[in-house]
Amino acid sequence: MPKADHTALHLFVVSLRCDYSCKYCQVSRQTDDKLAYDMSQETADRSLDFVFKSPSPAIKIEFQGGEPLLNFPIIRYVVEKAKERNREYGKDLQFVITTNMSLLTDEVLAFCLAHDIHLSTSLDGPEDLHNRNRPRPGRNGHQLTVEGIKKAQAVLGRDKVGALMTTTEASLSRVREIIDMYLALGIDGIFLRPLSPYGFAIKNRQAEKYNVDRWFEFYKEGLDYVLEINRQGHLFVELYASLIINKIFSPFGTGYVDLQSPSGMAISAIVYNYDGDIYAADEARMLAEMGEKKFRLGNVYQDNYEDVMTSDILLDTLEATLAESAPMCNDCGFLPYCGTDPVYHYATQKDAVGHKAFSGFCSKNMKIFRHIFTLLQDDPEARKILLSWVRP
Numbered sequence: 001m002p003k004a005d006h007t008a009l010h011l012f013v014v015s016l017r018c019d020y021s022c023k024y025c026q027v028s029r030q031t032d033d034k035l036a037y038d039m040s041q042e043t044a045d046r047s048l049d050f051v052f053k054s055p056s057p058a059i060k061i062e063f064q065g066g067e068p069l070l071n072f073p074i075i076r077y078v079v080e081k082a083k084e085r086n087r088e089y090g091k092d093l094q095f096v097i098t099t100n101m102s103l104l105t106d107e108v109l110a111f112c113l114a115h116d117i118h119l120s121t122s123l124d125g126p127e128d129l130h131n132r133n134r135p136r137p138g139r140n141g142h143q144l145t146v147e148g149i150k151k152a153q154a155v156l157g158r159d160k161v162g163a164l165m166t167t168t169e170a171s172l173s174r175v176r177e178i179i180d181m182y183l184a185l186g187i188d189g190i191f192l193r194p195l196s197p198y199g200f201a202i203k204n205r206q207a208e209k210y211n212v213d214r215w216f217e218f219y220k221e222g223l224d225y226v227l228e229i230n231r232q233g234h235l236f237v238e239l240y241a242s243l244i245i246n247k248i249f250s251p252f253g254t255g256y257v258d259l260q261s262p263s264g265m266a267i268s269a270i271v272y273n274y275d276g277d278i279y280a281a282d283e284a285r286m287l288a289e290m291g292e293k294k295f296r297l298g299n300v301y302q303d304n305y306e307d308v309m310t311s312d313i314l315l316d317t318l319e320a321t322l323a324e325s326a327p328m329c330n331d332c333g334f335l336p337y338c339g340t341d342p343v344y345h346y347a348t349q350k351d352a353v354g355h356k357a358f359s360g361f362c363s364k365n366m367k368i369f370r371h372i373f374t375l376l377q378d379d380p381e382a383r384k385i386l387l388s389w390v391r392p
Contacts, residue, residue: 006056045081061079287343345359
């Protein structure tokens, strides 16, 4: 019997400390002097025990923060220990470090090169916009990010370096400039992401500064510009549209947690916090930092893998997030392509299923689905470009 593919993605929150003070930070970061918010070797070892219990033949360990490079010794430790353990298991083992690039050194890059580690960073656009969204002491965050991307591309290769942006109120009129920044750095795709209702994005009221309608106008303009770039002969992808196109036309799953039914929580990805707490999704960990631990599955010091993966918390959530039986989802024409986000709905409505008529998640997806299906039906050139994004 072939083994199941879940759970393939394992997120290690190796530190909550960060040298940035982003107003929209979703993870309730800590200042970079608070060592109590770092993962220890013992916690890392116990988390690896869970990782190698996964039946998935492919394992990706992603290091998150805070700024994970503030605890680089534990990253080095986890990578080396994981590879050592994997001699017994023979899994396809991959690593990703999510970093703001400010602490990227020759030592870190040499280690990444030696162990085939990918880097993912945050890039919100041109210098003034990025530094406004993501302030740090010295006001040189954009400079450090761009220099880090270029250096990492030169050492690791362009395909090993990715970037994500977050849409703030200041971003809404500047989508073309944001995309141009990605093009200038040789990055071949962009994920046009709205703010999420967690952490400092709530405490600083950033998530209230625009609604879904206004964000969708930003998204629509951005996707249209991406299609224009492709018409000019340059392959460039809007990554969320690509996920949806693959849901529509590909026989293979996307692995994207928010487009799965039931939810991909713990089935696709699981999170080991710096203190050993285990969460069903990264957003669940973010919600916990706000004081709500509804989606906490256990702790590596107190629970075993079998108990965590068969816990009532997880199984009840998966049952509740089967879109085919959810009110208003079960008769929606977009049901085969959509998914559920119980953490978002709990954060905004105090209910894991959520009332879809009042759901920003639902409204956002329906607007995007309608736009993409309209393009597929009415614009042959756009259809050809979108279909080129389907994975073989």
